[in-house]
Amino acid sequence: MADTERDPRPEPIEYDGPPDYRVVGRHGVYPETSHDEIARFNFLAQMNRHLSTKVMPGVAEAFETRIEPKRKTAYKTRHQVRKDLVKDPMFQWWSAMRRATMETRQQAGRWVTIRQADELNGKVKTLTEGDPRLVLDPDFKQPRSTDAIDHHCMPGSYHTELVPGDVTGPANYDAGIFATTGGMLGRYNDGGGVAVAQWVQKNLPDFKPKRILDLGAGLGHNVLPIAEAFPDAAVVAVDAGAPMLRYGLARAKSMGIENVTFIQGDVSDLKDMFGDESFDWVQSTMFLHETSYKTMPMIFAETERLLKPGGIVLHVEQPQYSDDMPLFEQAMRDWDAFYNNEPFWTKMHEVDLDAWMEKAGFSRDRLIHGGVAAVVDPEVFPEAAEDAEQEDYGRKAAWHVIGARKEG
Amino acid sequence: MSTTTLDPLKLAGSKAKGKRPWFLDNPDTERVMNITLALMQEVAVIRERLDTVERLLDRDGVVTREAIEAFEPSKTDADERGYWMQEYIARCLRILQQDREALARGKEDSSEDVADEFAKTD
Numbered sequence: 001m002a003d004t005e006r007d008p009r010p011e012p013i014e015y016d017g018p019p020d021y022r023v024v025g026r027h028g029v030y031p032e033t034s035h036d037e038i039a040r041f042n043f044l045a046q047m048n049r050h051l052s053t054k055v056m057p058g059v060a061e062a063f064e065t066r067i068e069p070k071r072k073t074a075y076k077t078r079h080q081v082r083k084d085l086v087k088d089p090m091f092q093w094w095s096a097m098r099r100a101t102m103e104t105r106q107q108a109g110r111w112v113t114i115r116q117a118d119e120l121n122g123k124v125k126t127l128t129e130g131d132p133r134l135v136l137d138p139d140f141k142q143p144r145s146t147d148a149i150d151h152h153c154m155p156g157s158y159h160t161e162l163v164p165g166d167v168t169g170p171a172n173y174d175a176g177i178f179a180t181t182g183g184m185l186g187r188y189n190d191g192g193g194v195a196v197a198q199w200v201q202k203n204l205p206d207f208k209p210k211r212i213l214d215l216g217a218g219l220g221h222n223v224l225p226i227a228e229a230f231p232d233a234a235v236v237a238v239d240a241g242a243p244m245l246r247y248g249l250a251r252a253k254s255m256g257i258e259n260v261t262f263i264q265g266d267v268s269d270l271k272d273m274f275g276d277e278s279f280d281w282v283q284s285t286m287f288l289h290e291t292s293y294k295t296m297p298m299i300f301a302e303t304e305r306l307l308k309p310g311g312i313v314l315h316v317e318q319p320q321y322s323d324d325m326p327l328f329e330q331a332m333r334d335w336d337a338f339y340n341n342e343p344f345w346t347k348m349h350e351v352d353l354d355a356w357m358e359k360a361g362f363s364r365d366r367l368i369h370g371g372v373a374a375v376v377d378p379e380v381f382p383e384a385a386e387d388a389e390q391e392d393y394g395r396k397a398a399w400h401v402i403g404a405r406k407e408g
Numbered sequence: 409m410s411t412t413t414l415d416p417l418k419l420a421g422s423k424a425k426g427k428r429p430w431f432l433d434n435p436d437t438e439r440v441m442n443i444t445l446a447l448m449q450e451v452a453v454i455r456e457r458l459d460t461v462e463r464l465l466d467r468d469g470v471v472t473r474e475a476i477e478a479f480e481p482s483k484t485d486a487d488e489r490g491y492w493m494q495e496y497i498a499r500c501l502r503i504l505q506q507d508r509e510a511l512a513r514g515k516e517d518s519s520e521d522v523a524d525e526f527a528k529t530d
Binding site for chain 1: 415
């Protein structure tokens with residue numbers, strides 16, 4: 001070994017963790033991030049990855065070796081499993097750190113966006129003021145499903161405005177989701193939407209939608225790839241949160257995507273907004289779990305009413321709980337429901353979606369079932385479909401599709 | 409730094425609506441764990457900044473604040489920094505790794521058990 005070598009660094013290492021935050025796509029209203037703010041997101045992405053790959057497997061091991069063996073009778077429900085899990089230190093420490101990491105990620109993102117609130121709000125105002133593609137309702141009353149609790153520990157949820165015209169909430173969501181997913185959603189957090197668009201193009205090659213509706217669109221990151229894949233279609237994104245919609249339009253325009261209109265509304269009742277058979281395609285992506293037992297059938301019925309004959313509805317969600325899924329896995333998947341402010345997550349995932357779709361008026365023989373995994377640039381981002389190491393129950397960027405094609 | 413009438417110091421750490429779940433047997437332990445985790449994060453931030461300074465010095469022989477802010481790691485740089493972060497977290501959370509290993513080993517003798525055994529003369 002020559003001691004005169006100037007560079008003592010070892011050979012390139014085999015690294016398979018999250019990419020550096022600087023690979024995120026910076027559209028025109030993306031918040032500025034300082035070196036240290038980026039480093040914070042890098043740490044959080046790595047913490048989430050560590051927790052899911054190095055700590056969480058210990059929960060399964062504890063369950064197998066010391067929790068289940070102590071049980072006198074077989075578990076009948078996932079809730080029984082969870083009640084035992086919460087008494088075990090392995091679950092307790094993993095959970096305490098996972099919750100803390102989630103809260104820390106919110107703090108990191110809120111710091112970034114609130115410190116530059118005036119600039120962000122100003123940029124968005126300039127891009128959206130007077131634009132007919134932003135339709136807000138100042139008298140809109142938040143549904144209980146968004147108002148009761150701040151989803152995934154995001155202070156203010158999707159709708160709170162710290163000042164009039166505020167977009168710090170959605171900008172925080174947009175800038176920080178990298179940390180929660182470890183980059184799994186790709187450059188513009190759109191890997192899910194890209195996957196859905198590709199799935200439709202592959203499985204329904206003759207389908208040429210003219211009007212597309214996205215339910216619970218948030219800031220539009222899931223629907224923009226669909227709008228891009230079908231540039232001749234008029235796309236409508238509906239959400240309850242005004243800040244999301246405002247930011248969403250500005251973001252879309254700054255990315256050169258001009259065929260999306262953002263409308264504030266309650267998707268369980270859009271009768272005043274759209275007539276029957278107004279859309280060729282109704283889409284929801286990771287949205288149903290943020291509704292409720294009361295509103296979900298109404299949403300399904302609305303999709304049936306809104307679809308033109310021959311139109312399709314697709315809902316993208318984490319997999320349903322079924323008898324085939326071990327109760328341990330179900331209990332772990334319930335973590336987000338009880339410990340990450342996603343209260344409907346648990347009940348939603350036990351619903352017989354086929355039966356509910358049928359009840360909403362879709363024929364059972366026209367139901368659509370499929371699976372999609374986030375499509376990202378594999379040179380830069382981790383691919384969920386290729387990732388056997390990380391099952392982060394409920395967080396993996398691989399989803400089920402339930403849908404239907406209306407007769408006609 | 410702040411350009412807004414909103415106070416990021418106060419608002420960044422706001423609590424989400426909804427009663428917070430606590431997991432550890434003693435909430436005070438969980439409070440300390442939360443503070444420790446925040447410190448872990450800030451040490452990682454300092455280390456990344458130091459790494460940036462070193463790489464800029466390697467490259468340019470000089471470093472400025474503007475250069476730190478503008479730094480774009482190459483793929484190799486990013487991989488090395490990512491790998492360091494993995495090592496760092498594994499170091500900090502060693503005790504959880506050892507909990508898993510203890511679980512896998514099952515019942516183990518303690519030193520006290522073995523000391524008694526080794527002290528036997530018969």
